[in-house]
Amino acid sequence: IIVVVSAMGGETNKLIKLSKHFSEDPDKREFDALVSTGETVSSALLAMALHSKGIKAKSYSASQIAMKTTNTFSKAKILDVNAKKILEVVEDNTIPIITGFQGITEGGDVTTLGRGGSDTTAVAIAAQVGALRCDIYTDVDGVYTTDPRIVKSAKKLDLITYEEMLELASQGAKVLQTRSVALAMKYNVKLRVLSSFEDLPGTSIIKEEKNMEKTEISGIAHSLNEAKITLSGVPDHPGQAAEIFGALAKHSINVDMIVQSSSINHEATDITFTIPETDLIMAESIIKKIQKKLGFKKFFTDTNVVKISVIGNAMRTQSGVAKTMFETLANNQINIHVISTSEIKISVLISSEYYELAMRSLHSAFGLDV
Numbered sequence: 001i002i003v004v005v006s007a008m009g010g011e012t013n014k015l016i017k018l019s020k021h022f023s024e025d026p027d028k029r030e031f032d033a034l035v036s037t038g039e040t041v042s043s044a045l046l047a048m049a050l051h052s053k054g055i056k057a058k059s060y061s062a063s064q065i066a067m068k069t070t071n072t073f074s075k076a077k078i079l080d081v082n083a084k085k086i087l088e089v090v091e092d093n094t095i096p097i098i099t100g101f102q103g104i105t106e107g108g109d110v111t112t113l114g115r116g117g118s119d120t121t122a123v124a125i126a127a128q129v130g131a132l133r134c135d136i137y138t139d140v141d142g143v144y145t146t147d148p149r150i151v152k153s154a155k156k157l158d159l160i161t162y163e164e165m166l167e168l169a170s171q172g173a174k175v176l177q178t179r180s181v182a183l184a185m186k187y188n189v190k191l192r193v194l195s196s197f198e199d200l201p202g203t204s205i206i207k208e209e210k211n212m213e214k215t216e217i218s219g220i221a222h223s224l225n226e227a228k229i230t231l232s233g234v235p236d237h238p239g240q241a242a243e244i245f246g247a248l249a250k251h252s253i254n255v256d257m258i259v260q261s262s263s264i265n266h267e268a269t270d271i272t273f274t275i276p277e278t279d280l281i282m283a284e285s286i287i288k289k290i291q292k293k294l295g296f297k298k299f300f301t302d303t304n305v306v307k308i309s310v311i312g313n314a315m316r317t318q319s320g321v322a323k324t325m326f327e328t329l330a331n332n333q334i335n336i337h338v339i340s341t342s343e344i345k346i347s348v349l350i351s352s353e354y355y356e357l358a359m360r361s362l363h364s365a366f367g368l369d370v
Contacts, residue, residue: 007038069103076111116177233297
């Protein structure tokens, strides 16, 4: 057994609040050094708890197992893990209790992997040591068709494919961090999502199977952490979009939904896109810097938006999903701001006041109610 721990409930939020005592935008290196301490506390306490039961255990920080990452603070990506060190502890009949969420740069600075990063730590270690399975214990008893706190008729899934889980996670489902699912898919790590509080079977995340075309939709996800940005009057000539999104990419700001209006007489156009709301302050600063160079007139931001996504592998072979989705929203007088699609997903951006109504009506329309 190898254990990866998160911080205790509410601890990371307390540390984030402390970090903003002096500035709303604290130094990123020091921010990561602070918020990573929650996992350090958890690992030492769990080791002590196991000692009290006569079980050999040792706590390890990211630096002690050489969890090497990039130096992008708060969004670091894992480069390498010292699997040999971890397995030596296991071979000594000792359970290693490893801090999740954190890593260390080549220069020795502490980094963090983003919220939910302990999932990614666990999958990365499972892949490196060749684990039989990676069990993620959380505050829910599995993956549901949608958020059961909003839609009471949501049902738990026994199985879901990597692809569907990846889309659910990336579109706002908080059960697993998106990168953890992508890693599991890449290295074929068997995943299970289980309850920390009840002994229940949970949900297994697996490769796609040919017999899984049972329903059009596997789940409905929502993301509240969205900000919509519209650049108005962008001169319509080649390279403008590359300049805008290139500048955001340099600061590791992930752009999601993108819509460009058609221009009249090829003179000017409007470009609308969404980013995580947490990146809005930085994005506004970047856009102001490039505004004069690109020559667009003005830009607007809106944080009162929510992204709703319907997801399912069967969308590849079954028609009518878009029709059902848009008809359902229209029947409930819900206006769509932006639409984006993939092979197994349709996402819409709507006003935040309607998101619960949208989720309940779509869950029912696609026959997902228990």
